[in-house]
Amino acid sequence: MLFTTVTNPAEVQQILELQAQNLVSALTAxxxxxxxxxxxxxxxDVLQRMNEITPAIIAQDGDRLAGYALVMPREFAPDVPILVPMFRMLDGLSWNGRLLRDNPRWFVMGQxxxxxxxxxxxxxxxxxxxxKEVYRPRYDFTVTEVAERNTRSMRAHERVGFQTLHVYPDATTGEVWRVIVLEL
Ligand SMILES: CC(C)(COP(=O)(O)OP(=O)(O)OC[C@H]1O[C@@H](n2cnc3c(N)ncnc32)[C@H](O)[C@@H]1OP(=O)(O)O)[C@@H](O)C(=O)NCCC(=O)NCCS
Known part of the structure; x- marks a missing residue:
């Protein structure tokens, strides 16, 4: 297994395919x-540009994509409209006594x-x-949010050291989201 970063459009395409297989709309309850x-x-096109600026971390098994973790700096918020409210909320939160709005040294782990x-x-x-190895020089921590009912993902994120910053219900869907932070 090779852990590396995205270097070409074919790898971005593989991410989109794995994403499509795991979307809510593609899965049974x-x-x-x-x-x-x-x-x-x-x-x-947005995912391609994001990967040119801040390449995603990928796990490759030969030609196969075994996994990915997207890196989304806040400059990309307007490009992913569904995440704009999340970035707005994050701006009002603090980590280590400092408002995220005033701190340039974090990014969102986008998926x-x-x-x-x-x-x-x-x-x-x-x-x-x-x-951590790739992004530690540029950033101090990463933030993401996980739906509480995604218990498998919650368990895995807690295991690698994420800490809870905020919990809130989505106003329209009622989905309860847990905003979590990992020090790099
Ligand atoms: C979430 C995901 C990335 C985790 O990767 P993974 O290789 O499955 O994770 P791991 O096996 O290392 O860890 C999963 C944890 O959940 C536990 N788990 C396994 N099955 C479970 C279940 N049915 N319900 C709850 N927890 C479960 C595992 O025991 C493990 O916890 P532990 O280390 O305390 O034993 C992967 O399952 C996945 O891609 N799922 C679909 C997409 C997704 O949910 N992405 C995350 C969006 S926030």
């Missing part, structure tokens, strides 16, 4: 409950996914280890 799910579908036949094999941990 039972699969979502036991395996987890992703919520955001990225526009290909993580491990391909089904690679789950439970340490890929998740490997992606975050690589993320």
């Amino acid at each position: 039972e699969t979502m409950a036991t395996q987890g799910f992703v919520t955001v579908r990225h526009e290909p 993580i996914c491990v391909a089904e036949d690679f789950r439970g094999m340490g890929i998740f941990d490997g992606l975050y280890l690589k993320m």
Whole structure:
């Protein structure tokens, strides 16, 4: 297994394919409950540009994409409209006594996914280890949010050291989101 960063458009395409397989709309309720799910579908051109600025961390098994973790600096918020309210909320939160709005040294981990036949094999941990190695020089911490009902993802994020910053229900869907932080 090779843990590395995205270097070309074909890898971005592989991310989009793995994402499509794990969207809420593609999964049964039972699969979502036991395996987890992703919520955001990225526009290909936006994901390509994001990967040129801040390449995603990927796990490769030969030609196969085993997993990915997206890196989304706040400058990209307007490009992913569904995440604009989240960035607005994050601006009002503080970490280590400093408002996120006034702190340039963090990014959003925009989405993580491990391909089904690679789950439970340490890929998740490997992606975050690589993320720390690559992004520690530029950033102090990363922020993400996980739906509380995605218990598999919650468990894995707690295990690698994420701490809870904020919990809130989405005003329209009622989905309860947990905003979590990992020191790099
Ligand atoms: C969430 C995901 C990235 C985690 O990767 P993974 O390789 O499956 O994670 P791991 O196996 O290392 O860890 C999963 C944890 O959940 C636990 N788990 C396994 N099945 C579970 C279940 N049905 N319900 C709750 N927890 C479960 C595991 O025991 C493990 O916890 P532990 O270390 O305390 O034992 C992966 O499952 C995935 O891509 N799911 C679909 C997309 C997704 O949910 N992405 C995250 C969006 S926030």
